[in-house]
Amino acid sequence: MHRPAYLHHLPSLHWLWLLALAALFLSVGMGMRDPWPADEPRFALNALEMLKTGQFWIPHRAGEPYPDKPPIFMWATAASIQLSGSVRLGFLLPSLLGALGTLALVMDLTRRLHGRRVALLAGLALLSSFQFGLQARTAQIDMLVTFFVMLGTYGLLRHALLGPARRWWFIGCAGMGLGILTKGVGFLPLLMLPLWTLLAWRRQAVPLAWRDLGLGIAVILGVVALWVVPMALYTTFSDDPALAAYRDNILFKQTGERYADAWHHVKPWYYYLLEVIPWAWLPLVLALPWLVPAWWHRARRLDARVLLPLGGLVLVIVFFSFSPGKRxxxxxxxxxLLVLxxxxxxxxLLSRPRLHWLGASVLALFGIVFLAAGVLGALGLPPLARLAKHHGVVPWAWWSLLGLVAFGLLAWGRPRHGLLALAGWLAVFWLSWSTWGYQLMDPARSPRDLMAEIVAQTGPTAWLAMPDFDEEFVLQARQPMVQFGYHTPDDDQFRRxxxxxxxxxxxxxxLMPQHRDGEIACADLTRARDLGVQNSEAWWLIPGSAFGACRGDREAAPLYIAPTTLAGNETASAELHDTRHQSRP
Structure with missing residues (x-):
């Protein structure tokens, strides 16, 4: 009995099983840890401020407008926290959903281009990729923006390779617009337009009409304008100079200036080729000696199904390599794109014996490194002992287990199945990372216990200042807390x-790190309380009475109050109203 024609477009049961398995695999450990620096506490704090203050249109960080990123990821995090009722669950949900959405789009497009069996292999290849596994478990913007970029790529390739499909082209353009509102780089699929045009000229792809190109760009700009135009109007006609500074920062400094003249994360042009791709694309990167000749062969045949994603892959790397700022x-x-x-x-590739031997060699290297580090650390090797003390984590048993698992998989699979053994070890690594690793690392990377100790010493109504603050401390605060402008010079922050x-x-x-004692030489440090080590720093808690001899300046910097002080606190609200009208540095 034949299936009806419309059912041929539905995913097979294997597809759904793989997505369900991926959801289970990627969600293991959710709820077991707090947001970790550097980025996770910041976005969780943005989301909580939205929920506490009702200010959703312009994200804030500890009371101060946050201009570094557009708001979609913060909106998604706020919605996830509100729906789940838990910061620990909600802050990771957007990345999880972005990963599953990306996986579904890759498998669906691969199925339409190459069949169901290849789609399953493509899904497994993406799911086993190291950077994909890492970012799916990390509450950074990049997994969600990758989903929107993939949605744009999906719409473009549906039209170019399986079209005409104008509806999907426009859906892809809407995805690109949402990607721009997430991190600014949602337009990346448009880098494939010149190659698409060339292949269409050679009759290897469906051409894109000029009218559809113009309408697609209008869709992208229209989606972006849904937030940018009201934001620009609100900040322009506001009497708050901080909001005008926010508008100029996010529209200009965080876009063209950040790309062309980056002020941090400056790396050489070869950074991605030599320092990122070897680990981020693992294990598929091991197949490049076989993939490159195959790509060349298909390029000579003008196989658009391979050339378009491959050209996009190369152009994305080139695009980011031109910027001095790289992560x-x-x-x-x-x-x-690599998987497509x-x-x-x-x-x-799975039938290549040498590729399996290469995979086995990499797995053996991992086994040696982890087992040696675990055993030597347990025996008290001084460099490893110092490392554990500095970070507040003792991972020797965990690392030893990972090393033993690597050798066990090698013994099971032999070199002839080395690639599969490596993929299996990566699965064990991520499962142990999301359980045992979270349990080990969370006390060291989250200041939850430290902030609870501070409120026990000072009382819940005492106010706490943190010059040059870190978001994870504000996020975990149990009492009123103030900061003095994230980008304010340190000297001005301390005088304020x-x-x-x-x-x-x-x-x-x-609250301040002990290594910055030079900033408070005027204070009576005999009254400082040693809080011990947290987040690789030793901390002091110092009462206000210890600063009587210090020269303060109320006009040196703004004063911002963290959102925990805004609800039901008339004094805090009045002080916040006064300080928001001060001049900004």
Whole structure:
């Protein structure tokens, strides 16, 4: 009995099983840890401020407008926290959903281009990729923006390779617009337009009409305008200079200036090729000696199913390499393109004995490193002992187990199944990372216990200042907390903090790292309380009365109050109203 024609477009049961398995695999450990620095506490704090203050249109961080990123990821995090009723569950949900959405789009497109069996292999290849597994378990923006970039790629390739499909082209353009509102780089699929045009000219792809190109760009800009236009109007006609500064920062500094003249994460041009791809694309990167000749062969045949994603892959790497500011996570959108470009060759790669030997060699290296580090650490090797003390984590048993698992898989699979053994070890690594690893690392990376100790010492109504603050401390605060402008020069922050502490020295305290004692040489440090080590730093809790000899300046910096002080606290609200009208540095 034949299936009706419309059912041929539905995913097979194997497809759904793989997505269900991926959801289970990627969600293991959710709820077991707090947000970890550097980025996770910031976005969780943005989301909580939205929920506490009702200010959704312009994200804030500890009371101060946050101009570094558009708001979609913060909206998604706020919605996830609200729906789940838990920060620990909600802050990771957007990345999980972004990963599953990306996986579904890659498998569906591969199925339509190459068949169900290849689609399953493509899904497994993406799911086993190291950077994909890492970012699916990390509450950074990049997994969600990768989903929107993949949605744009999906719509473009549906029209170019399986079209005409104008509806999917426009859906893809809407996805690109949402990607721009997530991190600014949602337009990456448009880098394939020149190659698409060339292939269409050679009759290897469906051409894109000029009218559809113009309408698609209008869709992208229209989606972006849904947030940008009201934001620009609100900030322009506001009498708050901080909001005008927010508008200029996010529209200009965080876009063109950040790309062309980056001020941090400056790396050489070869950074991605030599320092990111070797680990981020693992294990598929091991197949490049076989993939490159296969790609060349298909390029000579003008196989658009391979050339378009491969060209997009190369152009994304080139695009990010031209910017002086580089981070490994920027290459995450290349992984779906890599899998799409490799999909027709995946079955053949599994029959390559030398590739399996290469996989076995890499697994043996991992086994040696982890087992040696675990055993030597347990025996008290001084460099490893110092490392454990500095970070507050003792992982020797965990690392030893990972090493033993690696050798066990090698013994089971032998070198002739080395690639499969490596993929199995990566699965064990992520499962142990999301359980045992979370349990070990969370006390060291989350200051939850430290902030509870502070409120036990000061009382819940005492106010706490943190110059040059870190978001994870504000996120975990159990009492009223103030900061003095994230980008304010440190000297100005401390002078403003001194003035604030001297206004009510019996009720106010300062939290600061001990290595910055030079900033408070004027204070009576005999009254400082040693809080021990947290997040690889030793901390002091100092009462306001210790700063009587310090020269404060109320005009040196703004004063921002963290959102935990905004609900039901008339004094805090009045002080916040006054300080928001001060001049900004």
């Amino acid at each position: 490994g996570v920027y290459l995450l959108p290349t992984l779906p 470009a490799s999909a027709p060759m995946l079955a053949g 903090a001194f003035a604030w502490l001297q206004e009510a020295p019996g009720e106010r305290w300062m």
